[in-house]
Amino acid sequence: MNIAASNPPITDVRPLRGAELLLRALEAEGVEQIFGYPGGAIMPVYDALVDSPIRHILVRHEQAAAIAANGYARHTGRVGVCMATSGPGATNLVTGIADAYMDSVPMVAITGQVPTTVMGTDAFQEVDIFGMTLPIVKHSFIVRNADELPAIVREAFTIAASGRPGPVLIDLPKDIANAESSFRPLKREEVASVPWPSVRERDAIARARRLIEASERPILYTGYGVGLSGAEDALRAMVEATDIPVVSTLKGLGGIPTDHPAFLGMLGMHGTRAANLAVQECDLLICVGARFDDRVTGKLVEFAPKAKVLHLDADAAEISKLRYAQVHLVGHLPQVLPQITVRPSIEPWREHCKAMREASLPRYDAPGDWIFAPALLRRLSELNGPDAVVACDVGQHQMWVAQHCIHRRINQHLTSGGLGTMGFGLPAAMGVKIARPDTQVVCVSGDGSIMMNIQELATLRRYGCAVKIVLLDNQALGMVRQWQELFFAERYSEVDLSDNPDFVALAAACGIAGRSIDRRDQVEDALREMLDFDGPYLLHVRIDPRANVWPLVPPNTPNHELIEGDAPAPAGPTMEKDDV
Amino acid sequence: MSESLHEMILTLDRQEGALVRLLGLIERRGFRTVELGCRERSDTLVVRVKLDGQRRAAEVLIRQIGRLHDVRGAELVAQRPVTKLPEQRRPIVQIPASAVSRRSMSFLGIPDHVSTERVPR
Numbered sequence: 002m003n004i005a006a007s008n009p010p011i012t013d014v015r016p017l018r019g020a021e022l023l024l025r026a027l028e029a030e031g032v033e034q035i036f037g038y039p040g041g042a043i044m045p046v047y048d049a050l051v052d053s054p055i056r057h058i059l060v061r062h063e064q065a066a067a068i069a070a071n072g073y074a075r076h077t078g079r080v081g082v083c084m085a086t087s088g089p090g091a092t093n094l095v096t097g098i099a100d101a102y103m104d105s106v107p108m109v110a111i112t113g114q115v116p117t118t119v120m121g122t123d124a125f126q127e128v129d130i131f132g133m134t135l136p137i138v139k140h141s142f143i144v145r146n147a148d149e150l151p152a153i154v155r156e157a158f159t160i161a162a163s164g165r166p167g168p169v170l171i172d173l174p175k176d177i178a179n180a181e182s183s184f185r186p187l188k189r190e191e192v193a194s195v196p197w198p199s200v201r202e203r204d205a206i207a208r209a210r211r212l213i214e215a216s217e218r219p220i221l222y223t224g225y226g227v228g229l230s231g232a233e234d235a236l237r238a239m240v241e242a243t244d245i246p247v248v249s250t251l252k253g254l255g256g257i258p259t260d261h262p263a264f265l266g267m268l269g270m271h272g273t274r275a276a277n278l279a280v281q282e283c284d285l286l287i288c289v290g291a292r293f294d295d296r297v298t299g300k301l302v303e304f305a306p307k308a309k310v311l312h313l314d315a316d317a318a319e320i321s322k323l324r325y326a327q328v329h330l331v332g333h334l335p336q337v338l339p340q341i342t343v344r345p346s347i348e349p350w351r352e353h354c355k356a357m358r359e360a361s362l363p364r365y366d367a368p369g370d371w372i373f374a375p376a377l378l379r380r381l382s383e384l385n386g387p388d389a390v391v392a393c394d395v396g397q398h399q400m401w402v403a404q405h406c407i408h409r410r411i412n413q414h415l416t417s418g419g420l421g422t423m424g425f426g427l428p429a430a431m432g433v434k435i436a437r438p439d440t441q442v443v444c445v446s447g448d449g450s451i452m453m454n455i456q457e458l459a460t461l462r463r464y465g466c467a468v469k470i471v472l473l474d475n476q477a478l479g480m481v482r483q484w485q486e487l488f489f490a491e492r493y494s495e496v497d498l499s500d501n502p503d504f505v506a507l508a509a510a511c512g513i514a515g516r517s518i519d520r521r522d523q524v525e526d527a528l529r530e531m532l533d534f535d536g537p538y539l540l541h542v543r544i545d546p547r548a549n550v551w552p553l554v555p556p557n558t559p560n561h562e563l564i565e566g567d568a569p570a571p572a573g574p575t576m577e578k579d580d581v
Numbered sequence: 582m583s584e585s586l587h588e589m590i591l592t593l594d595r596q597e598g599a600l601v602r603l604l605g606l607i608e609r610r611g612f613r614t615v616e617l618g619c620r621e622r623s624d625t626l627v628v629r630v631k632l633d634g635q636r637r638a639a640e641v642l643i644r645q646i647g648r649l650h651d652v653r654g655a656e657l658v659a660q661r662p663v664t665k666l667p668e669q670r671r672p673i674v675q676i677p678a679s680a681v682s683r684r685s686m687s688f689l690g691i692p693d694h695v696s697t698e699r700v701p702r
Contacts, residue, residue, distance in 0.1 A: 135602050136609055140650040143597055160650055318644035 016181035019147035020045035023111070023173065024053040026154035029186035032082050034058055034435060035111075036066040036073075040086025041126060043113030045178035058435055058464065061456035063090050065428035067097020067110060068454070072392060072429025073436050074106050076412050078231075080161050081432065084111040088126030091172075092133070096422060098168045099137040103419025104252065105229055107166035109157050110138075116176035117145065131172050139167030144174065147182035155187045165316040166229060208328045209311050209341045216285035218350045219245050220308075222268065225252035225418070226290015228411030230315055232334035233257075236289065243344045246354040248276040250291050252418040255408035263351075265358050269297040270554045271400040275361035277552075277560040279354050280305050287341075288312045290334055293323040294419075303559035313337050363405060370521070371545035374398065374473050375405040377524050381443065381471065382406040384528055389441040390415065390433050394426035394450030397479040400550045402445050424453025430468045431457060441469070441532065448474040448501050458511035461537040469531050470539040472504055475546045483549045488556070508539040515539035586615060587639040587661060591628045591646060592654035599651035600626060610645060611637045625653060 017025065023046060027035070034056040039047040050057055060066045063085040070081030081101075085094050091112040101108040115124040131143050140160045142153045157169040213219060227236050236256055240247055240263050247257055248268040257264050266273030268280055280286065286308040291297070298304035301323060312319070312326035313334060320329040330337050365376035378401050385391075392415040393402045399416055408414050415433065417425040430444035451472055461468055482496040505515040514534060518527045518541070531540045551566040593599040600619070607614060612634035619628040634642065639660045646655050 131598060132601070135598065135605055139648075141598065145597075165648075316648070318641065318648055320641075320644070321638070322641045 014183070014185075016183050017185075018045065018049065018178065019144070019150055019173070019180050019182060020049040020178040021052075022147060022150045022182055022184065022186070023154065023178070024049050024055060026151050026186040027055060027082065028053065029151075029189070030080070030154065030158045032080075034073075035082045035084050036060055036069040036432065036435075037084030037111075038063045038066055038086070038090060040088075040090045040113065042087035042115055042175045043084065043090070043111075043173075043178075044086075045175060046084065046111070046113065046173070058431075058460070060428070060460050062454065063093030064096050064424065065431070065454050065457045065460070067094040067108075068100065068422070068425055068428035069432035069435070070108050070110075071097050071101045071104075071106050072415050072425075072432035074101070074108050074166075074432075075104075075415050075429070076390060076433040077436055078107075078412065080107045080109055080158050082109050082111065086113040086126065087115055087130070087175075088128050090126075091130040092128060095130075095134060095137070096420075096424075097428075098134055098170065100417055100420040100422045100425065101168040102137040102139070104417065105166050105225065106168065107161040108168040109154075109161055109171065110134075110168060111171045111173060113178070114143070114172045114174040117174045118176060120174065131170065134170050137168070138170050141170035141172070143172045144177050147177050147180040148184045150182070151184050151186045165226075205328055205330050206340050209330060210343045212285055212309060212311050212328055213243075213245075213287070213341060213343050213345055216309075216345055217347060218283045218307075219285040219287060219345060219347065220279055220283040220305075221245050221247040221287045221289060222250075222280065222291055223247060223253045223256045223289045224250040224291025225411065226314055226316075226334060227253055227256040228290075230290065230334040232290065232338060233411060235335040235338040239338050239342045242342050244351055245287070245345070245347070246279055246351065246358075248272070248280060250294070250297055250418070251403050251416060252414075253291060253411065254403055255411040255414050259406075259408045262355060262358070265354060266361065267403055269294075269560065270299065271404065271550055271552065272554070272560070272563075273361045273404075274552055274563060274565075275354070275357035277554065277563055278357060280308075281559070281561040283308050286310050288314075288326070289338070290314055292319050298323070299554045299560040300557050306559075311341075313341075369545065371548070372519065372521055372524060372542055374401050374542070374544050374548060376521075377471075377473075377528070377542065378402055378405045378445065379407075380524060381445075381528055384532055385443065386441055389413065389443060390430070390437075391443050391445060392416070392426045392430035392433065393445040394447055394453075395421045395423045395480075396447045396450055397475070397483065397548070397550045398445055398447045398450075398473045400480075401473075404550075423450040426450060427454050427457050427468070427470065430470075431460060431466055434466045434468050435464065438467075442467075443469045443471060443532075445471045445473065447479060448472065448476060448498055448504070449478045451504070455507065458508055458513055458537075458539075462512040465536060467534075467536050467538075469534070469537070470508075471531070472539060472541050473544050474501065474504065474541060475544050475548060476501060477546050479546075479548070480550070482546075483553075486549070487553070504539060504541045513537045513539055515541060517541040517543070519543035586659070587612070587632045587634060587642075587657065588659040589628075589630050589632070589639075589643060589646075590654075590656045590658055591630065591652060593626045593628060594651045594653060595621065595624045595626055596651050599649075600628070602649060602651060603628065603646065606645060606649065607632060607642070610634075610642055612639075612642060 036058045066083040070083035074081035115127040161169045265276040268276040310326040312329040317331045367373040393399045426444045426446045434442040476499045478496040508515040531538045552563040554563045612632040616631035
């Protein structure tokens, strides 16, 4: 980068220390809050922070800082920022950075580093965080000269947010943070933003339109790219104009509203029968900002076996990575979608899909006395306002949230899709609530996941951060237990959590109100009490330890071979083997 | 044996970590480096690499390489038969335009048969 040309030194002002310059540069990028945790090598930055208008949120574990920044970015669409010291502080960020990489979340992680004079000498709290994170960042920098800081910060934010977003690491050695520089942050207009790829492939557009016109059984398969590119409105316009049935990935939920008549549900391992069968039957799969993840495709060679593929994405590297695309368009989805909006004559297919949709709608009249988690989540979603955000952890409850909550916008459903990070829910919810204090933010967690970042209850208390926590407690690592039941001959291995702590007492110890329920007749009142409570709240819900998530496509199995288990099964249509 | 391997010419910015980032990506994506050479020219590093990847498509790898911020140019100059993807009805022959800059191509004497747009990121 040519720093001198774009950002000449200013000689008539007092030099800034690198740490001050870093914060000025962050301020110039519009950063309002940093989630972080101080320590030795990052101390110059924390010293400069005293004089900065940037709000620092002190978490209780660096992993929570990275995930809070991650959640903030997912909801706001802005670059989230987290910060930690060298060594263990930096390594504790790694899970949150990896999560952001897997889910294409714009984030800048700042780590302190030992002074350059001792880098490479196994100094106290020295780790090569630059090297460690190479596979999980979009890009990374080691700052070798304080004068480079303005350009590095600008470049980091540009890279993090442009194209397919992702995390960027800035590793700042302590002597550089203390060094003086006469440079100043770049003004916004000094660096041109990186443009989105333009759609010039007119021939491909024409071929895409012909594919859609000629199809008899098309399906729109939509993913998180819809949300990342701000293409929700364009997608909805296309669906309204074409009435092509839609299925969604886990992270694409909310791209069109759950209750839209063309929406068949989530596809894949825990997808709806309607979504999975429709994809297996379709003759054209229009993939919009999705990537044929293994949790979506099941047995890849038998995924959508009759379909041609039309793949739309901002990232050229996703084209034909796992499934060959007969036609592809690489570009900005809000620009691409209107150009391929053509209504095919597919009335019998529409009717067939709508019938499958009706037949696949979940039932909530489960037998027994235990609180039925899907019904509780559905009711939670109904009671929540239309702008409420749900952040969840990973496991059975995550799938129940996906299946049973009402999803209206992609950024209202925060879920760790690619990495599957247990412990994601609470810090992610916190990141949203800090940025949007007037928004109702609910964390749905499990008794396994919540313990991964339970210390953040103290952070909620510190900042009066009114996150509502619904803790579904089945006294087990439920998803692992379910797999051991189904695929390991009921040989249960290390999944018992029946000695869980008293979660309500634990919350109380952190100054957080809570309540525990275990009967169905308590659900309505408890949900209302939680949502109306002025402050953070933990609702502990005991559920059946034997409850499983249905439907389920067993591993390495085609998606039409899904099993329904013991859930109250809809009397849906089946798909004959010969149809595939 | 060697003619059945993928061969790429890659031009990197001379930034810290650029080479290890590139080689790490190649291995993580399922390719084995069997021959490697590089030379420094001005502020760039030109890398010629031969790869063996039994089950992965080199066209996809070169697009993944093109996403790296340090990569100025990426050219697939030889490839073994492409692994068949599900529902693949013809081989992918188009080398993505995105990852190649005019500068790198002229420097290496490679015909300017693809777009010179900057890598979309």
